[in-house]
Each structure stands twice: as C-alpha cells, then as structure tokens.
Amino acid sequence: MADPVRVAVVGSGPAGLYAAEALVKQTGDTVRVDVFDRLPTPYGLVRYGVAPDHKSIKSIARYLQRVLENPAVRFLGCVELGRDVSRADLLDCYDAVIYSTGAMVDRQLGIPGEDLPGSVAATDFVNWYCGHPDAADHDFDLSVEEVAVIGVGNVAVDVVRILAKTVEELRETDIPEHVLDALSRSRVRRVHMVGRRGPAQAKFTTKEARELGELPNAGIHVRPEDMELDPASAEAAENDRHVRGNLKVLSGWTAEPPAGRARRVDVRFWRAPVEIVGTGAVEGLRLERTALDENGRVTGTGEYETLPVGMVLRSVGYQSVPLDGVPFDERSYVVPNDGGRVLGKDGAPVPREYVAGWIKRGPTGVVGTNKSDAAETVRNLLEDLDPAGERPTRSIEDLLESRGLPVVTYTDWLNLDAAEIALARSLDRGERVKLARWEAMRSACRPVQTD
Secondary structure, three states: OOOOEEEEEEOOOHHHHHHHHHHHHHHOOOEEEEEEEOOOOOOOHHHHOOOOOOHHHHOHHHHHHHHHOOOOEEEEEOOOEOOOEOHHHHHHHOOEEEEOOOOOEEOOOOOOOOOOOOEEEHHHHHHHHOOOHHHOOOOOOOOOOEEEEEOOOHHHHHHHHHHHOOHHHHOOOOOOHHHHHHHHOOOOOEEEEEOOOOHHHOOOOHHHHHHHHOOOOEEEEEOHHHHOOOHHHHHHHHHOHHHHHHHHHHHOOOOOOOOOOOEEEEEEOOEEEEEEEOOOOOOEEEEEEEEEOOOOOEEEEEEEEEEOOOEEEEOOOEEOOOOOOOOOEOOOOEOOEEOOEEEOOOOOEEEEEEEOOHHHHOOOOOOOHHHHHHHHHHHHHHHHOOOOOOOOOOOHHHHHHHOOOOOEOHHHHHHHHHHHHHHHHHHOOOOOOOOOOHHHHHHHHOOOOOO
16 A cells, blocks of 8 residues: 555554554554544543552553654544544544444443432442543532442452542542542441452452552451352362462451541452332442352342441443444443454454454453453454555545544643643642543643743
C-alpha cells in the first residue's frame, strides 16, 4: 500500500492503547492509528477503575502515555461511537477498526430489594471516587454506620479499603476534592465484605488482601469457622500458590482486632445474599449460609441471618454492553470473535472489524493481560489486510469538522493534566487532584489565554 494503513481504535484504556502500540511495532511507519474515546481523558480503567491509593498500578499510565506520544498515534477525545460517529462512518474512514470499550456495568444479583435506594452498583461508587465525570454528582448515603460489600474480588477490596480509610489517609491521593469532603463526613464504622464461597475461592490477590489487613485505623476480622476447608478447598490450597498466600493472610485475621480502631471490617465467607430488605430504602441484607456440594457448586444450607446495613454495594463482576451495530453475544456479554476477529451471525469473520480487551474475552486477567491479548488481535488484523483491497473513501478529519464536534486532542488532554497537577499544588494534596465535572474538564482542556 502506498499510503499508510489507517486504523481506528475505539477506547483508550489499556487494551486500546496496547493495540495501538502493537500496530506501530508490527508495521513501523506504515500505519496511522486514531484512538477514540468518549471522554476527554485517556487511560480508561487505569484512570477510572484503579483505586486512588494504588499509585504503583496507576503508574501504568506513564507507560501508556508513551504510546500516545508516538507520531503515528493520535488521540481523539469526546467522540462517542453511536452518538457522534457510527460504525459505518469508521469503516468508511479506516482500513480496519478495533473495538476496545471494556466492560462498563456491574452484573445484577437478581434478588428481591436490589432496586431499593441504598443498593448501589460498585461501578458507580468506584467511578465516583475515581473522578469519572458521569458520576461526579452521584450521592451516596455515608451517614449509615454499617455497609455491606458483596463480592470478594479486587474491586470489592478496593471499595472496602476506601470506606475503611480515614480522610487523612486519602488526602495525598488524586481523589476529587468534593469526594474527599464527602468521605470526611462519613459515619460508616463497620464494613461487611460478603462472599458466596469460601476463603480458598476468593478472587482477590494476596497483595490486595495484605494491604487490607495493614490499615492502621481499621480492625479486620474473619470468623475462625469460616476458615475451615472442605476437601476440595484443602486440595486447592496444596496445589495453588495464590490460594496458599490468601489463606495465610486470612488466617491472621481470625483473632479479634485490637480495640480502639475507628472502623472495623468483617470478611464473611460462605454467605449468599438472598434479599436486600427495607421499606423505602436499604435497612438490611439477608444472607443464607452456603456450602459446596459434591460437584463443587454452591448450595444453600437453610441457615439465615440479616446484617443491619444501610447501604449495599454490589461487586460481583463486570459485563460489556452492546455497541451500536456491532455483533454482540447477549449470553456471554462479549463481541463474538475468533482471535479478535469479529464474527457475524453466520460465524464467519466480519471484514475489517476486530476487538481487544474485556469486550473480546470478558472481564478476566489483570491490566497487563491486555498486552498479549491486543498483540493477538493486531497480528490477525495485519494478516487480513489486502494490499489490493479498497481503501477508505472518506476523511475522518472532514467528517468530524462537518459535524462541528469539539474533539479533544492529546495537547488538550495535557492541558487538563497540568490543571490537575496545579490544583493538587494549590490544595497541598499530593501529585494531582482530579477534575471530575464535565464543564471543568472541558474548560481545562482549552484554557482561556490572557495577556
């Protein structure tokens, strides 16, 4: 091809930017990649999913920044697929399109009372304390004294940790100022983290568990009887290093925590939520004691209890949502694909359309998993390119200009980045403080010049 291959990547999280990186590495100077995002900020879950006190993980953004600074890669923020541009628009403007929009909503519990005020998707809470503009004005009732977090994965641990930390411990993070102010007024004193299975099946990493147990102002406890292992769990502990590490940490929490701690975390294994109870708002969470049957499936024992909580945060997994016009599997909540090649209803690859990340494989793995995932997709994309095939018939620049779309460029994002760093300096608060409201973010992207 005489002209560079043009590829659109929809989504600027790790999956999308790793795909852009792989395209450049595997083609040299023969590709041009436009990375679209509906937000004015890049980095996806690194910015809006990683807890603000996890600075080491957030440092991944510095690696991804180098991808965006490559001359062959361009960031186009505040452009949303299905609202501003269509699938057909992108296919008219590019040789290929990679969708990497992640998994954006929580799975439902499917129990009575789930829609009561005070029953909250963990995604909404995470978006709020991470400064997502869609969640900036969300209101969470932190006047309650007890909260339940359903789930025992890393996201659940993050949520528990933010609720259990004091505002002084969070001041040096990038939490938006209005969120920090709300957390400073929190009356939450006890947090219950609830898992349907036992400690050997917990999904959090040992590192996350260890950090939870090291909170200086919160005691943590797990009931000794909940640590008893069935034969299958004992076998898992013997053969799985991750399980052994978790059990070692959890075993240290069986003693009653020291008195005088401001807050308390109770980890409740072998409990299945069966109903969120309350009249007009959450007043409790009804749990059934569980066990594993001979096939390793969770089964109820008929033993019940009710936790007197005023808020329930549901963290039982993420799922992707359909993209306008793109094939979607409503059962597995992913775009059907073969090695990243989008598949149509007939099971055959759809020409020039690809997926990467969670929308490709589901919400599994860690941030780094997306690198090999994206590389696979890009290899297949490049293998499919037809040198004699038809080239794009439209210019994305002309299309965006004709629609009057206020596209945020990478330079605009750097202005916003600088504004957040300056805000932190003015508040004497760590490296940055996030701007979380749309208007403030847009204004920071294009500051008014004064003489």
